[in-house]
Amino acid sequence: xxxxxxxxxxxxxxxxxxxxxxxxxxxxxxxxxxxxxxxxxxxxxxxxxxxxxxxxxxxxxxxxxxxxxxxxxxxxxxxxxxxxxxxxxxxxxxxxxxxxxxxxxxxxxxxxxxxxxxxxxxxxxxxxxxxxxxxxxxxxxxxxxxxxxxxxxxxxxxxxxxxxxxxxxxxxxxxxxxxxxxxxxxxxxxxxxxxxxxxxxxxxxxxxxxxxxxxxxxxxxxxxx
Numbered sequence: 001x002x003x004x005x006x007x008x009x010x011x012x013x014x015x016x017x018x019x020x021x022x023x024x025x026x027x028x029x030x031x032x033x034x035x036x037x038x039x040x041x042x043x044x045x046x047x048x049x050x051x052x053x054x055x056x057x058x059x060x061x062x063x064x065x066x067x068x069x070x071x072x073x074x075x076x077x078x079x080x081x082x083x084x085x086x087x088x089x090x091x092x093x094x095x096x097x098x099x100x101x102x103x104x105x106x107x108x109x110x111x112x113x114x115x116x117x118x119x120x121x122x123x124x125x126x127x128x129x130x131x132x133x134x135x136x137x138x139x140x141x142x143x144x145x146x147x148x149x150x151x152x153x154x155x156x157x158x159x160x161x162x163x164x165x166x167x168x169x170x171x172x173x174x175x176x177x178x179x180x181x182x183x184x185x186x187x188x189x190x191x192x193x194x195x196x197x198x199x200x201x202x203x204x205x206x207x208x209x210x211x212x213x214x215x216x217x218x219x220x221x222x223x224x225x
Contacts, residue, residue: 004042005043005048007040014048014051024064050071053071057071062081099214100189104210126186129186129189130184133213135151139151140168148161153214155214156214172218174200175197175201181196190206191205193206201220203220205218
């Protein structure tokens with residue numbers, strides 16, 4: 001079971017190239033063995049397992065120097081992944097903020113205004129964002145999908161009312177009888193509304209920039225959480 005395998009055998013098993021294996025060996029991440037000068041190079045069970053781990057972590061975006069620092073410790077690997085996840089989330093937040101600034105400019109363009117005006121560069125009032133998100137939530141709740149369209153940016157308007165009807169039938173209708181509108185909260189440009197149904201609650205997360213909705217996300221929650 002732990003018999004050393006040739007490079008070709010390992011390549012077939014792990015769907016990896018021999019050139020990649022040689023490179024990893026040059027980097028000191030794995031070691032091959034050779035029974036004689038003329039015998040083919042092989043990998044023992046330990047190094048095949050290391051190769052599996054390297055392949056796993058590479059697919060998740062870790063660099064080779066980062067892998068080398070953590071591969072011998074699951075604790076260190078987990079810490080590295082936590083750190084990487086936090087970095088990516090920070091990048092996403094930064095990109096979302098940049099998108100928001102651009103969307104505010106586009107909102108002015110759609111209204112025929114001056115894109116270089118000082119007014120459009122000011123953040124939209126939180127109360128207005130809450131109002132727009134609440135209105136859109138109510139329109140979804142009441143299935144008045146055509147009336148939802150004017151609130152959406154150009155990209156979202158490409159989705160027909162039938163699309164929202166399909167979303168309703170697939171994800172909201174199974175939640176059972178509607179009970180009430182729950183908590184509403186805001187974080188920057190993101191407004192969260194909760195709808196309470198008899199079986200499972202629905203969270204509607206609305207991204208509002210410059211008075212226009214650029215995204216809506218549906219999630220579930222349990223009333224007891």
